[in-house]
Amino acid sequence: MGTWDIGPFDNDTAADFSYRVDEAPEEKKAEVLRASFREVIETGGEYLDSDVAVEAIASAALVAAQCPDGEPVTTSYGPKNPLPALPAELRPAAVEALDRVLAEPSELLELWEESDGEEWKAGVLRLRTVLSGA
Template identity: 35%
Template sequence: MGAWNYGVFDDDTAYDALDVLKASSNIIADIERYFDEVIQAEYVGYDEAHYALVSAAFIDSVINDTQYRCDGDDYFEWTRLQKCFDFSPLKHKAVKAIDAVLSDNSELKELWEENEELYEAWKEDKLSIKKRLQQ
């Protein structure tokens, strides 16, 4: 696992997902696909979990102006530029995707459960995104 802390953007794979999202020519369709992949999966893979979590955090940033610790220099400017899109219809799928990532059928959750020191913080971080998106 290429993680250095429990936040959404504290993992190498999360930055890969962010780069792909930034390069998207149809960001709404791509985010919906990332959510659908984990919602419909019998077992949520590591990469798919990150793509869904990064997408959920991105929507949280755009809709709720949530500030994440992110090493991407232009993340906050980029999220402000995306306010022209209506991501609110994706909030429900984002919540379901977070639930899928936090389920017992998730590789990412399994890996985090091995970290007794940070697992609860990791889980609470994702639940806080879910809570904001449910509002």
């Protein structure tokens, strides 16, 4: 995975995921995000692949951007087209997915713990706070 910073879209996998979001018909964009959360949540206690986790974090950032106190996704690696209003029921799924990303066994968590893990984890927890407070 090519990663250049700690943000939700600061890696190749999330940038590719953004393209998938852009390519989805407007009425299917929420389902693309929902599917990324579902894929993470359904791993249960099994090993969570980093690419799957990265897509869920990117999805959570897109949902959080529409919440009160959410930060807009302004990076050039995020979706180019604005998202329609997303259903509020995505928020609890996003929180559950983020909780799973931050729980063992998680490849992405392991990778970040080898480098700048605390700063990355703080960013994921900020997303979680926005989503759970909305």
